[in-house]
Amino acid sequence: MKRVNIQYSIDLEDLPREVDRIYANAKNLFKEIKLPTAKEKNILSSHVLRELNETRKKLTSLDLILSDVTGIVGSYIEYEVSEHNKKTEAPPEVNEGDEDSPQVPV
Numbered sequence: 168m169k170r171v172n173i174q175y176s177i178d179l180e181d182l183p184r185e186v187d188r189i190y191a192n193a194k195n196l197f198k199e200i201k202l203p204t205a206k207e208k209n210i211l212s213s214h215v216l217r218e219l220n221e222t223r224k225k226l227t228s229l230d231l232i233l234s235d236v237t238g239i240v241g242s243y244i245e246y247e248v249s250e251h252n253k254k255t256e257a258p259p260e261v262n263e264g265d266e267d268s269p270q271v272p273v
Contacts (some may be wrong), residue, residue, distance in 0.1 A: 168224060168227065168228065170231065182239075182243060185239075186236060186239055186240065189232060189235060189236055189239075190232075190236050192232055193229055193232040193233055193236065196225060196228060196229050196232065197229055199225060200222055200225045200226060200229070201222065202218075202219075202222060203215045203218040203219060203222075
């Protein structure tokens with residue numbers, strides 16, 4: 168399977184919908200994955216080999232899709248944490264005439 172990396176931007180408010188769309192692809196692919204049900208006397212056949220290879224390809228695709236979702240969600244969480252840290256680390260506002268405010272020479 169050949170893969171290509173793409174990069175595009177969306178509005179932050181559309182991110183949940185986009186991640187859900189990608190994740191839905193993973194869920195649909197997961198439903199398609201089946202292991203061959205050959206019995207002992209038929210398991211050593213080219214038919215089983217083909218089915219196993221197809222299953223492995225689908226598992227690889229599933230893993231790549233889940234990796235994409237993991238990357239997006241992880242990046243979003245990092246963004247949220249950094250936004251939260253920016254808000255909590257903001258210096259307090261200094262009001263002129265406040266006696267407890269440090270005086271800065273001009």
